[in-house]
Amino acid sequence: MWATIVGSTLRRIQQVFERFDKDGGGSLDRQEMQLVFKTLCPNFSSKEISKFMQELDRGGDGAVSHGEFLEWIKAGSPAAAEVYKVILKETGDAMSARVREVFQRFDSDGGGYLDKDELSRVFRTLNSDFTFKDIEALCRDLDRGGDGKVSHKEFLHWLKKGTELAQAVSRAILRETGEAREERIKKAFQAYDATGDGSLNIEELRQTLKVLGSFSEDEVRKVCVDLDKSKDGEVSFQEFASWIKSGTGPPAAMKAKAILAPSDSDGLEAVYYNFCGAGHSDMDGKSFKKLCQDCELMDKRLDATHVDLIFADNRVKPRGQNRIDFLQFESALELLAEKKGVAKAEIRKDMVLQGGPKVTKSVSAPVIPTNRRPKENLRNISQKRIASILKRPANEPKGQETWRKEVNNRELWKVFGLDNAAGRTLKRIYSGTEVGLVSPESPSTRSLRRTPTAELLVVKAKSDGLVLGPKAHMKQP
Incomplete structure (x- = not known):
């Protein structure tokens, strides 16, 4: 008889364990067991719960395993029978x-x-x-x-x-x-389980969080500590699922749960956290405005002023509060949709499709003053600039002389400037007053090409001890 009961309820008891096993360790500590009793049988007194704990913890290690819990129910005490009935009802009633x-x-x-x-x-x-x-x-x-x-x-x-x-x-x-949520969590776990062995390496997960770009170093550390409670460096699917399902944890962990395995079906919460930025689990007005801009919501009906007013609306957040959480963000979306005259679902769709902030590409690299450049990089920087001016590929194979094509050295002095003899000499040579422009088509260039010196020298600025050859090599004494 009992074997039949066990066979039909084993999974149900396991469901209870999964629900209350906060760290996914496969056993319930004293605090978790007290929560089980208080939740399932609130009429039990604290004294009775302490007595049940002594009966349950046969090993004396302060934790109750699934097997110990099952043995306690099999013993058939009045308390065990009551808990058993509740488990049957809680797990049997789908809703x-x-x-x-x-x-x-x-x-x-x-x-x-x-x-x-x-x-x-x-x-x-x-x-x-x-x-x-x-x-x-x-x-x-x-x-x-x-x-x-x-x-x-x-x-x-x-x-x-x-x-x-x-x-x-x-x-x-x-x-x-139920199964729909479980399936989403399973797919998320499999996406991060690169080896497919059913376990996540905490260091690999740490790197994943860093690559996502939405977490600071401190947030990554807190997430890993909160997830890997066993501190063995490995996270099983059961641990991961229990962690995702739990509604408690530091803000960084709640943010990670939303991004790694969103609790809502469309993933809007993950988008919200992506726009919060690294180091934040709530959103300020600047980030809210950027979200509206990046999702191309701004138009004549919704300009920057309207966005600021929506963010400050007391239906979204209390007066004086500078940042909003996800619940308040959802309220702001309703006001955005109302202002634009569209369904809220359309606003959500635009945001989900965007996914995260647009990356602004820098137009040009900052110019570093010559006197602040590292000396060891001067040779490399000058060679690249000279090669560019001479229209010669910087990685040209040795022996190929494409540098001779379309050579115009009129602006070469700018590489060195006029505050040194090399620059002044180059400007004087190519200014047109003394030698004139050396053109690839001029007789002087053609004669130069026929002499061995063409492979060795174009300009010598002896006053600085600097030698510039046609392959853009510089030598310093």
């Missing part, structure tokens, strides 16, 4: 399990309740079409107790009422949680 997953993702303090801000985040993630008014109505309808927070039981009871809004939320929960 109850999905709502529990929602709480795990959005209950940031792990208190077992969702406050108004957390509820707003839930609704905006589940259905981006919800407006300010929709969310206000949902929060009022859910919070029947008027204490500003909603429990799992209250949420589930509201869904089962079957109102029009409740049905819309139920459909969204079924679409965005």
Whole structure:
């Protein structure tokens, strides 16, 4: 009989472990076990929970494995029987399990309740079409107790009422949680598992975060510490999935979760964090304006002033606050769509397609004053500039003499300047007053080509001890 029960509930008990095993280590510590009891059976007292922990922790190591938990349930004590019934109900009722997953993702303090801000985040993630008014109505309808927070039981009871809004939320929960969410996390894990061995090397993940360009060195360090709790340098899929699903962690970790495996189906949250920039998990007005510009949202109806006013709107953030989080950003999108007279979905689509900030290419490299250039680089810099003036490829193979083509040395003195004898000598030679322009077609050039000195010398500026040959080599004494 028990073997049949075990066979049918083994996976359900495993689901409970995955839900409460915050670090993905495969066991529940004392704090995690207390959360299991308080969540599943809130009528248990602290004294009773401590007693259950002593019964469960047979190994005395302060942690409860899946096997130990299963043995405790098999023992059949009144407490174990009650927990067993709750597990069957929680894992057997598809909607109850999905709502529990929602709480795990959005209950940031792990208190077992969702406050108004957390509820707003839930609704905006589940259905981006919800407006300010929709969310206000949902929060009022859910919070029947008027204490500003909603429990799992209250949420589930509201869904089962079957109102029009409740049905819309139920459909969204079924679409965005369970296997659909698991599949997105799995695809993300496989994308970073370069070797395909089912494990992520933390150093490789560290490099991935750096390459993304959205994280500072300090953020990368915090993310790796938060993810690799076992400190063994390897992250299994179970660890990765538990980490992604958890709604707690430092801001840098929450940012990494959104970028590595977005919780929303279109990936807008990842775009938001990309525009926040390295070292930030919230967005300032400058970044918000750049996002609007890069996504080509700016026009006559939405200019820079309108964007600033939307960012400062008290429906987006309180007065005096300089930065906005993702929930506030979603509110700003609604105002952007309203101002442009388009659906919010169109704004989201434009942003998701853009993905991240446009890279501005620098027009020209900064000019370094001659007296500040490193001496060891002077030869290389001068050779490249001279080769360019002579129209000779800098990497020309030895023996090829394409430098002779279309030679015009009139401007060669500018390489050296007039503050030294070499530059003055070159300008005097090619100014046209003494020797004139040496043209490839002139008799003097043709005669020069017929002599061996053409391979050795074009100009000698002996006063500086500098010799310039036709292959643009410079020698210093």
